[in-house]
Amino acid sequence: MTDISSAPILTVENLSVEFGQSRVIDNLNFSVMAGRTLAIVGESGSGKSVTSQSIMRLAENTGASYPTGRILFSTDKGEVDLLSLSQKEMRSIRGKDIAMIFQEPMTSLNPVFTIGDQISESLSLHKKVSKAEALEESVKLLKMVRLPDAEDMLKRYPHQLSGGMRQRVMIAMALACRPKVLIADEPTTALDVTIQAQILTILHDLQQELDMAVIFITHDMGVVAEIADDVVVMWKGKKVEQGAVKDLFATPQHPYTKALLSAVPKLGSMAGEAFPKRFPITVMDGETPRLIGEEKTQDTALYKDGPLLSVRDLVTRFDSKKGFFGGVTHRVHAVEKVSFDIFRGETLALVGESGSGKSTIGRTIQQLQKATSGDISFEGNPFATMSKADKQRLRQEIQYIFQDPLASLDPRKTIGFSIAEPIKTHDLIRGEKNIQKRVHELLERVGLTAEHAKRYPHQFSGGQRQRICIARALASNPKLIIADEALSALDVSIQAQIINLFMELQEEHGIAYLFISHDMAVVEKMSHRVAVLYLGQVAELGSRQQILETPSHPYTQRLLSAVPIADPTIKRDLGRLNGEIPSPVRRVGDEPRILPHKEIAPGHFVADAP
Amino acid sequence: MANFLMKRFLQAVFVLLAVTLIVAFAIRLTGDPALMLTQGAGSVTEADLMLIREALGINKPFFVQYFEFLKGLFSFDFGRSFMGGTPVADLISKSLPATLMLAASVMIISIAISIPLGIKAAVSKGKWADQTIRILSLIGLSFPNFWLGLMLVLVFSIWLQWLPPSGMDGFTSFLMPAFTMAIILTATNVRLVRSSMLETLQSQYIMVARAKGLSENKVLYKHALRNCAIPLITYFGLQFGGLLGGIVIIERVFNWPGLGTLAFDAVSGRDYPVLQAVITILSMLIVSVNLLVDIAYGLIDPRIRTE
Numbered sequence A: 001m002t003d004i005s006s007a008p009i010l011t012v013e014n015l016s017v018e019f020g021q022s023r024v025i026d027n028l029n030f031s032v033m034a035g036r037t038l039a040i041v042g043e044s045g046s047g048k049s050v051t052s053q054s055i056m057r058l059a060e061n062t063g064a065s066y067p068t069g070r071i072l073f074s075t076d077k078g079e080v081d082l083l084s085l086s087q088k089e090m091r092s093i094r095g096k097d098i099a100m101i102f103q104e105p106m107t108s109l110n111p112v113f114t115i116g117d118q119i120s121e122s123l124s125l126h127k128k129v130s131k132a133e134a135l136e137e138s139v140k141l142l143k144m145v146r147l148p149d150a151e152d153m154l155k156r157y158p159h160q161l162s163g164g165m166r167q168r169v170m171i172a173m174a175l176a177c178r179p180k181v182l183i184a185d186e187p188t189t190a191l192d193v194t195i196q197a198q199i200l201t202i203l204h205d206l207q208q209e210l211d212m213a214v215i216f217i218t219h220d221m222g223v224v225a226e227i228a229d230d231v232v233v234m235w236k237g238k239k240v241e242q243g244a245v246k247d248l249f250a251t252p253q254h255p256y257t258k259a260l261l262s263a264v265p266k267l268g269s270m271a272g273e274a275f276p277k278r279f280p281i282t283v284m285d286g287e288t289p290r291l292i293g294e295e296k297t298q299d300t301a302l303y304k305d306g307p308l309l310s311v312r313d314l315v316t317r318f319d320s321k322k323g324f325f326g327g328v329t330h331r332v333h334a335v336e337k338v339s340f341d342i343f344r345g346e347t348l349a350l351v352g353e354s355g356s357g358k359s360t361i362g363r364t365i366q367q368l369q370k371a372t373s374g375d376i377s378f379e380g381n382p383f384a385t386m387s388k389a390d391k392q393r394l395r396q397e398i399q400y401i402f403q404d405p406l407a408s409l410d411p412r413k414t415i416g417f418s419i420a421e422p423i424k425t426h427d428l429i430r431g432e433k434n435i436q437k438r439v440h441e442l443l444e445r446v447g448l449t450a451e452h453a454k455r456y457p458h459q460f461s462g463g464q465r466q467r468i469c470i471a472r473a474l475a476s477n478p479k480l481i482i483a484d485e486a487l488s489a490l491d492v493s494i495q496a497q498i499i500n501l502f503m504e505l506q507e508e509h510g511i512a513y514l515f516i517s518h519d520m521a522v523v524e525k526m527s528h529r530v531a532v533l534y535l536g537q538v539a540e541l542g543s544r545q546q547i548l549e550t551p552s553h554p555y556t557q558r559l560l561s562a563v564p565i566a567d568p569t570i571k572r573d574l575g576r577l578n579g580e581i582p583s584p585v586r587r588v589g590d591e592p593r594i595l596p597h598k599e600i601a602p603g604h605f606v607a608d609a610p
Numbered sequence B: 001m002a003n004f005l006m007k008r009f010l011q012a013v014f015v016l017l018a019v020t021l022i023v024a025f026a027i028r029l030t031g032d033p034a035l036m037l038t039q040g041a042g043s044v045t046e047a048d049l050m051l052i053r054e055a056l057g058i059n060k061p062f063f064v065q066y067f068e069f070l071k072g073l074f075s076f077d078f079g080r081s082f083m084g085g086t087p088v089a090d091l092i093s094k095s096l097p098a099t100l101m102l103a104a105s106v107m108i109i110s111i112a113i114s115i116p117l118g119i120k121a122a123v124s125k126g127k128w129a130d131q132t133i134r135i136l137s138l139i140g141l142s143f144p145n146f147w148l149g150l151m152l153v154l155v156f157s158i159w160l161q162w163l164p165p166s167g168m169d170g171f172t173s174f175l176m177p178a179f180t181m182a183i184i185l186t187a188t189n190v191r192l193v194r195s196s197m198l199e200t201l202q203s204q205y206i207m208v209a210r211a212k213g214l215s216e217n218k219v220l221y222k223h224a225l226r227n228c229a230i231p232l233i234t235y236f237g238l239q240f241g242g243l244l245g246g247i248v249i250i251e252r253v254f255n256w257p258g259l260g261t262l263a264f265d266a267v268s269g270r271d272y273p274v275l276q277a278v279i280t281i282l283s284m285l286i287v288s289v290n291l292l293v294d295i296a297y298g299l300i301d302p303r304i305r306t307e
Helices: A048-055 A089-092 A117-129 A131-143 A150-154 A161-175 A192-211 A221-227 A245-250 A255-263 A357-367 A389-397 A415-425 A432-445 A452-455 A462-474 A493-508 A519-526 A544-549 A554-562 B002-027 B033-038 B048-057 B064-072 B087-121 B126-140 B147-161 B171-201 B204-211 B216-253 B258-270 B272-300
Strands: A010-019 A022-032 A038-040 A070-075 A078-081 A098-101 A181-185 A213-218 A230-235 A238-244 A283-284 A289-290 A309-324 A330-342 A347-351 A373-378 A400-401 A480-484 A511-517 A529-534 A538-541 A584-585 A597-601 A604-607
Touching: A010 A048, A022 A230, A022 A238, A022 B087, A038 A048, A038 A221, A048 A181, A048 A213, A048 A357, A098 B204, A117 A131, A117 A161, A131 A150, A131 A161, A150 B064, A161 A192, A192 A221, A221 A245, A230 A245, A230 A255, A238 A245, A238 A255, A255 A283, A255 A289, A255 A330, A255 A597, A255 B064, A283 A493, A283 A538, A309 A357, A330 A357, A330 A538, A347 A357, A347 A519, A347 B033, A357 A400, A357 A511, A389 A400, A400 A462, A415 A432, A415 A452, A415 A462, A415 B147, A432 A452, A432 A462, A432 A584, A432 B126, A452 B216, A462 A493, A493 A511, A493 A519, A511 A519, A519 A544, A529 A544, A529 A554, A538 A597, A538 B033, B002 B064, B002 B272, B033 B064, B087 B126, B087 B171, B087 B216, B087 B272, B126 B171, B147 B171, B147 B216, B171 B216, B216 B258, B216 B272, B258 B272
Parallel strands: A038 A213, A038 A230, A098 A181, A181 A213, A347 A511, A347 A529, A400 A480, A480 A511
Antiparallel strands: A010 A022, A010 A070, A070 A078, A230 A238, A283 A289, A309 A330, A309 A373, A330 A584, A529 A538, A538 A604, A597 A604
């Protein structure tokens, strides 16, 4: 941290941004100093990304105009108002004095150019150096972001790198001309937590080294607590609060900030609780906060009856590469000898990072994917011996909720139709009137109204759409719901409400959930038991308390320590987080070693370290 | 990449075998050339017909004829025309360049116009430039090309007398037939380039390129074009096939001494060797263009090259 009294390097003054008639940013003010990180937080539609693109003057490409305001940037030649510059003048600042990194590392790099070309391009453009010098400097930059084999990396193409590696390349590219301001727009949102922790550390270290000002845009309060010096909270295009990070978390002033902070799940906040728990949450009703829900322990799991679903030694593999004559040479070992049970009224969380096989397990259970080997039984009946009719009935009793609610609703059908469809398919209720009545009940149960049935998916917000998907899942009276990252695309305030909805429904109907997630803090709130997956195998399985409070597998420990905690007073040691997650693709014949499990406490199974 | 090309090459060989077999078989369903040749020749006995068939080599079993044809293919020997006895290879080598040059000029004109216009339309989406380009493209699409050809002849050859109405004789003779076909292709391609470009411009890496401070031309022509070229090349490749088919009509309109005219005459005279050769050559062309498209993919897209 540098001298706070130094003059700001960038000041946004009374900035308003409009797209056509609609004003998306209204009278925004903030400033950022060299060597400090300003986090701009907000949920979807708060205008935080438009703010960053306006500073870069990139928002005009999508039709933005600036009716009021100035963006003052101090250059060597004095202060300039970025909004008064022509695009041509702006180009000499963009990428040189103010650089930006984006959310999606997988799509931020141009797929047809080498890494070397893309990094050296900025250098050739702004520093007027030769190609050879630019490439030499690129190697230094790649080493700076701690990428191994930097020379070799220059010749590689984006598709040959993992998401974490690509984001490091993006950082190297942004820092090529040693900018005074770095704008990072959700730079770690698309990454796994262990990779996120690595990227945050690199950003933090480089900021110190280069004495840059960083504007960090994020929706994740955990990340804010971890890296920010100052915070601007945005809501519906306006700044509602600004302050130093510790003050803001300790004594939030604006009701929206309070609501936001109350909705953020904090890993470790439920230490000592044996069961998952619902909490009342603050929601914004227009401008006024309102408390909804009640505190209630979720003691719904029925362990006395046999398991509802049993999975034994499940193996799912996909062919990935073929040889010249069509013979398979490589396979994705998505799931390897996974076993677990789910009981009535229980939530079992499957957690893990990309490539851990968690979604494949869900899809195999829902018969969307064929198992290579292994047994799955539902209520004691093995899938293998089930008749076609029984399997069809299973599609009614097991329901699936996907991550992207918009993609899983037919855009050309009313949501009433989509919810009624499973009722008709499985012939659960006869007569159009009765079916309509049931659809209306379902909509009301998930917090919508009967009138909504006539509308189309695009007329709803993301949170409402996920409620619709839940209503559709409930329509067939399922015994098990597989929720595959069902909360990941939602804003935290919405997420908190949906978590409570899930738990209420579990209490009412005794539904079991297979809750597939990468988010440990949500898992802590929701689940009775947790299975941690690593490269297709169960690394650790136990009750939520066992896994979260006494994690015993090194991978579980690593995963937990990587989760940023929404509390700026906690400083973490990220030393152990190095390296990438290995690929689950293997040559045919190169079988992975199946790690044996030990029961270290009743119900707490731990695999050997790989 | 080598693997990928090898596979495509074998596929191409297989396609050619299949096409020639189908053509050889189908042609023989259309009737007996011996009867055709002797039409109006007074009294012809069955023995005369036998003699003619033997002379033409069509009395042998079908597969023998087909294998002879294949054998000839390797030495560019397609036998002799039933009409006049000229070696088919000579006819082909005269008309193939005419068709190829015409087809190539059509493609070049169409690509040279549609790429900049399509990009212009995409970057000014919804503005007047985009609207104008789209309306022009719709107008271009609405003309049947034989009619357009005749209109061009009327205006430029008969009224203005600027361009020769038919035949292939120097640069000016290319203009009308090439533009007649290019206008319709361009009209489709502009829309294609526009939509492909619009999609590419949505990509995050375009925003990244702009955030680097690159000029708009660099962003469009370096970063965007190469990415949006991948779907375009596939389409241009397929289009070339369609173009060779459509060229028959235009060659008739402009009396162009190409494969189309040759094929037209061969069909009317049941001249098997010529027709078989023309279709084989055309399908070889189409197959090789698609092979070139595959190679171009590899050059443009490292994801294919490094697989």
